[in-house]
Amino acid sequence: MRETIGITGGAARPRLRGGTGFAGAFAVLDQYIGVLITFALGTVIVLGMVSGSMIFGARSKGRRAVKDEVFECGNPSSGPARGRFSVHFYLVAILFIVFDVEVVFMYPWAIVFRQLGVPGFIEMLTFVAVLGFGLVYVWRRGALAWD
Amino acid sequence: MGLIAVGIAAVKAFAVLMLVLNMSAVLLWVERKGSALIQDRIGANRANVFGVMPLNLGLLNTLVADPIKLLTKEDMVPAGADKLLHFLAPFLAVFPVLVTFAAIPFGDELVIGGQAINLQVAALDIGILYVLAMSSLAIYGVVLGGWASNSRWALLGGIRGAAQMISYEIAMGLALIGAVMAFGTLDMQAIARAQGHHFFGVIPAWGVIYQPLAFLIFLIAGIAETKRVPFDLPEGESELVSGYFTEYSGMKQAAFMLSDFAESVVVAGLAATLFFGAWQVPFLFRDGFxxxxxxxxxxxxxxxxxxxxxxxxxxVFALCVFQILVRWTLPRYRYDQVMDLGWKYLLPLALANMLVTGIVIVSIG
Structure with missing residues (x-):
């Protein structure tokens, strides 16, 4: 039976709480064998692809100064490009962290939602109300406006 | 964990990776020919083989001739670029997208010689979380590609891409919560099996019937995540040259192109699994129709x-073709419109969808 754990899946697959002690915990890790193999295969394929032109590509000799310049529509490059950019992008990143972390909190709740019933739903309503208040706040303060 | 089990997992992983890669390549061809059809032109139809004569190789143009051409291009790294990050960016753009498919089931169980093989590379209990985690890693490819190139166009494209992708990730995550509430699990094979019965004996119980709004939000957010028209501001060839991959050539540029199409395949695969019954065929059960x-x-x-x-x-293919149709039908949004759609429309809509789903489930009991 141990041979097929994690590969066959289905109803026979043990859950974390179903396993006993050490062996139970490792049975869950068996699920990730497929992920590991996919990672290994994916690394080989993508690395081979990305380095393909470095190995098989043409190579030009001679003066490279102009060719290596970054493309700025034909004008001579005016120095390093990593300058300042709009602070709005920074605000979006901050808002993302706030909202995305709250979304992650909702996933465990969504699974056990039926067992929790009405009390669990009211608790989540409170949580969403706080989240919604935050959204209205940043909206009214103009953090979402682009002009 | 026996050797046979590992071998079976390896075969499945290889098959799924090939499915995604080949479907991406075929989609590239469908997109070229499809866009030509929509715009009333002929589209790419010649390949110059060894400089002899232009031949019309059809699909082989895209599948064979284009990769060979890209493979033999010079690999350019612009002056002042961060060489390591410049190399890493295309890798990080493609790799997370490819491995996402490991959690998506492509069939029910295959029984050979008394041994049941689950047609899913990794039967994860937390399948949806794995998919979301992996697909959001692809942002690094865009940001690093933009940053490492030392080009103004690339930097602007990279930053635009990052802000857009993280904005739509919230709406996408919230839309999926509605679906998770309806199914009560994150295990994608369990979700696929839950869509096997029929309402009134005739309508397949696919997720889109429980969660039509979630599907709509997911699809819009998904198209935005793949950075395709009408949300292609990170690339925006008419304003940013080529956006975050302006300074890439050869296979590295092809990797970025591939990541766009592979992302479409992943979005389509996820939408098919959660909202269109995954591998279910209407009225088909384990012993027949x-x-x-x-x-x-x-x-x-x-x-x-x-x-x-x-x-x-x-x-999956039909949903990919739908995305291509959208791409060649709609014009590009302005950047403030893109961000408004994500934050001011999709996010509140997804929250409302979640609450309505909760109220319905609670009142049914």
Whole structure:
């Protein structure tokens, strides 16, 4: 039976709480064998692809100064490009962290939602109300406006 | 964990990776020919083989001639670029997208010699979380590509891409919560199996019937995540040259192109699994078709499995083609419109969808 754990899946697959002690915990890790193999295969394929032109590509000799310049529509490059950019992008990143972390909190709740019933739903309503208040706040303060 | 089990997992992983890669390549061809059809032109139809004569190789143009051409291009790294990050960016753009498919089931169980093989590379309990985690890693490819190139166009494209992708990730995550509430699990094979029955014996109980709004939000957010028209501001060829991959050439540039199409395949695969019954064929059960009215057509086990895999592939392909149709039908949004759509429309809508789903489930009991 141990041979097929994690590969066959289905109803026979043990859950974390179903396993006993050490062996139970490792049975869950068996699920990730497929992920590991996919990672290994994916690394080989993508690395081979990305380095393909470095190995098989043409190579030009001679003066490279102009060719290596970054493309700025034909004008001579005016120095390093990593300058300042709009602070709005920074605000979006901050808002993302706030909202995305709250979304992650909702996933465990969504699974056990039926067992929790009405009390669990009211608790989540409170949580969403706080989240919604935050959204209205940043909206009214103009953090979402682009002009 | 025996060697046989590992071997089976390796075969499945290889098959799924090939499915995604090949479907991406075929989609590139569909996009070229499809866009030509929509715009009333002929489209790419010549390949110059060894400089002899232009031949019309059809699909082979895209599948063989283009990769060879890109492979033999010079690999350019612009002056002042961060060489390591410049190399890493295309890798990080493609790799997370490819491995995402490990959690998506492409069929039910295949029984060979008494051993059941689950047609899913990794039967994860937390399948949806794995998919979301991996697909959001692809942002690094965009940001690093923009940053490492030392080009103004690339930097602007990279930053635009990052802000856009993280904005739509919230709406996408919230839309999926509605679906998770309806199914009560994150295990994608369990979700696929839960869509096997029929309402009133005729309507397949696919997720889109429980969660139509979630599907709509997911699809819009998904197209935005793949950075395609009408949300292609990170690339925006008419304003940013080529956006975050302006300074890439050869296979590295091809990797970025591939990541766009592979992302479309992943979005389509996820949408098919959660909202269109995954590998389910209407009225097909493990022993054959059970049509309404009591007509039963018995089928051998292998035929059922093949039908399921074909059904999944066709659903994914149809959703990909739909994305391509959207791409060649709609004009590009302005950047403030893109951000408004994500934050001011989709996010509140997804929250409302979640609450309505909760109220319905609570009141049904």
């Amino acid at each position: 059970h049509f309404p009215g009591g007509v039963i057509v018995a089928l051998p086990h292998l035929a059922v499995v093949v039908l399921q895999i074909v059904s999944f592939t066709l659903k």
